[in-house]
Amino acid sequence: MTAQPGLSRYLQLNLNVNGKSFELNVEPRISLLDVLRINLGYTGAKKGCDMGSCGACTVLVDGKTRLSCLTLAASVTNSKIETVEGIENDPKGKILQESFIKHDALQCGFCTPGQVISALFLLNTRKSPTKNEIKRFMAGNVCRCGAYPKIIQAIEDASKVI
Amino acid sequence: MVKIVKTKVEFEGRFRDEYVMVEGEEIQAWPGSYKGKLVGSPSPRLEAGAKVNGSAKYTHDIYLPGMLYGKFVRSPYSHAKVKHVDLSKALAQPGVVAGYTANDVPKLTGEKQIELFSDEALYQGAEIALLIAADEITLHDAIELVEVEYEPLRHLVDPEESLRLRGSHAIGGKDNLSGGTPRVYERGSVERGFSDADVVIEQEFRTQAAMHNCMETHGSVATWEGDSLTVYTSTQSINNVRAELAEKLGIPLRKVRAISTYMGGGFGSKFGGGKYTLAAALASRALGRPVRIVLDRIEENLVTGNRSQTIQKYRIGAKKDGTLTAIQLTSVVNVGLQGWTADIGGPTKMTYKCPNVKVELYGTRTNLVSSTAFRAPGYVEGNFGLECALDELASKLGLDPISLRLKNYADEDQGDKIAYSSKALKEAYERGAEIIGWKPGEGPTRRGTKVRAKGMASLIWWGGGGPPAYAQVKINTDGSATVVTASQDIGTGTRTAVGQIAAEELSLPLELVSVQIGDTVTELYSPGSGGSQTLASIGPAVRSAAHDAKSQLLDIASQTLDVAREAIALDSGWIVRKSGEKLSSVADLLDKFGGATVTGKGARGPNDPKHQVNTFGAQFAEVEVDTETGEVEVLKVVSVHDSGRIINPLLLSSQIEGGVIQGMGYALWEGRLIDATSGVSLNANLNDYLVPRSTDIHEIQSEYIEAEDTSNNIGAKGIGEPPIIGVAPAIANAIKAATGIRLRELPLTPERIYRALKKMDDWTSSARYF
Ligand code: FES
């Protein structure tokens, strides 16, 4: 990315995040993750790697999971973006969050927002996923603390209530 | 009255003397039969809500007004002379605010001599220069414009080579053998032990360097108000960071405040401030604006340390009936540039009854980053060798692995010959064997190309905690309580556990207790969160503080309500007669005094010198090996622990599962790969460095035996580290039971297993696990 260092021509764009619309002036190369975190203060999405390998930055773009570190903010101007801060209003999101709390599906909690978002997409697409489906679906979300058994349990449990 | 007590303080098996201040009346430990209302209950974490909705603020989430971003220019070579650094092109970029090389350090530090940058890079990632810019994109662009002229020099990344070339190629001009001599431990006489033995086995094992890869990379945000520094930092010890900064900056402790409200994992790698924190503080002072330096994932893998690579040679002598007569371990430990030689011999010295033991550790320096503590440092590595060797001994003697271990059960500490404060390892073997369905002599079961079998391992660790640790418990005007201590919660559940302890002592519902930790401004010293000692250190101080607050409150109640002090008690936020009659709510009582609060103080008392405090466990694994691919599935792990009283079984099981999973990673997939030819890392990221993922996990059953332990007033011992210690040998022993093949080198990757099964030669490659 050394082509034109420093020559950041600012780009004006509009983002719809958690149901609110934002007008922004940003560097064209900026990732959705950085815009969410730095410009908009949605720090729920975390930067675990910035290279698409950990899932900590997972958000929903038009209802589907997306690694926001690999997504240019400028590419999602016409989309509906949801972060962990917004999902409390989604009844399924709320149930999932409560299930994570009840099962202690988190330790340090750094990966948790990404886990919750991925799990929400899973439950939006599959009614009662099997344990193996849950594991496969969640394989992109690293948890270095190793909360996996309880994350899987929390999702399975939530799927029964939803 | 304040009492001063001199006591021995242990951290990860290292001891030091310390004087501690103990205040207030000493309170008796809860007896083993004590069943708490809150202590022992599986309460969800106090902060779980903030963690699931994104409101928990980690260091990464701190963006201050006017904040600048910093990043180091780092050496791409593992050994090179830095001949010239030119920042001019980078500095010419709009948005780049400052740049510093070794020559500019005085601009930052004034009088103080601080080494921030290297003129000879002695490991890949060594700091060469620092750039500061207004935003990250500008910063990253500018980093690429820095011109550094390097003269690559011969690197030594292989510890055996480093030892061989000790005379001719001293790394950085210092002896490649760390400390100049091996670290030797001896009890009895191994010569005599071997001559008394009926059988002697010799075994060699190798373990790899493992990377912590905390999900939140190391980072700090520094900001000054006048001559006072505040630093937000992702750390296991706010007190260490504070002391380190005060010392390096040459300012009084009171001028430094370290904050770590939430942090995303440490596992041993975050005990100090590191150069990134110091540089952020220095640059912020020089530039008059907040400065943030957060490492990226690659830097995290290159410069934050690792578990040491080891080579372990065991010689074990035993009688026909399995009685151990001697154990000798000689080990090379790759400590990187100047890491510490972790005690690989810990398990050898401590786990079993054996009169003759000798351990020689060759801490060896290489052109790799300094190794650092990683969850049960030394013991994880050493236990792999010892527990695999013991299984070999069992099979040579025709004994069941558990019988061999029971035959050599240690009833007292083997080094100092003092009694354990508690030990329930026997019960742990029994419970684990029953759950996994252990049958002596049971062979593998086969289904097509897949074979299944079980293996086990014992473990011993520290985790008794100790002073100094201080806490206050405040009873607030509204009858709620606040626990205050400068501890931190690294994900283990410290907040919740100390909240439960205070609530128990005050007889308050947990909802009415809040916990203020993660900030040195409270001045209530608490040890770093490591060594499995947090709860056993701070928990008793919190209980004492709560007890003190309670007695003050009862004094006030007795005088105000005009009832005898002995006749009243606290119950669920009420002052009650011991008969049960409610007299006044705490809130109403304190309201009479115009919004008064009551503050109880507590300190962690010393441990009883007549007892040795250790934690114990037995771990069992059932594996399935695919003989056509070499892949291993760990079908089930049963992990049984003696960690004293369990304050919160839900959080305990999280610790156990997490430790077991990290142990599986270490056993099967993880390992730093270094290209021996160029000396650089080949997998410094989360795509190529393979940490466990959800698909790798099957059943993990966590169990505990609640042994009565009165060495501190809550009866708890640690649990953070024990669950990782026995996992690799349990898995390796299970693979041996399944396939008949003893694998001696971690990680037990599919290619290694496949090659061993097919009797193929070792794969030669310049990619090596160093
Ligand atoms: S931060 Fe996006 S995948 Fe890791």
Ligand code: FES
């Ligand atoms: S809870 Fe710590 S990384 Fe998942």
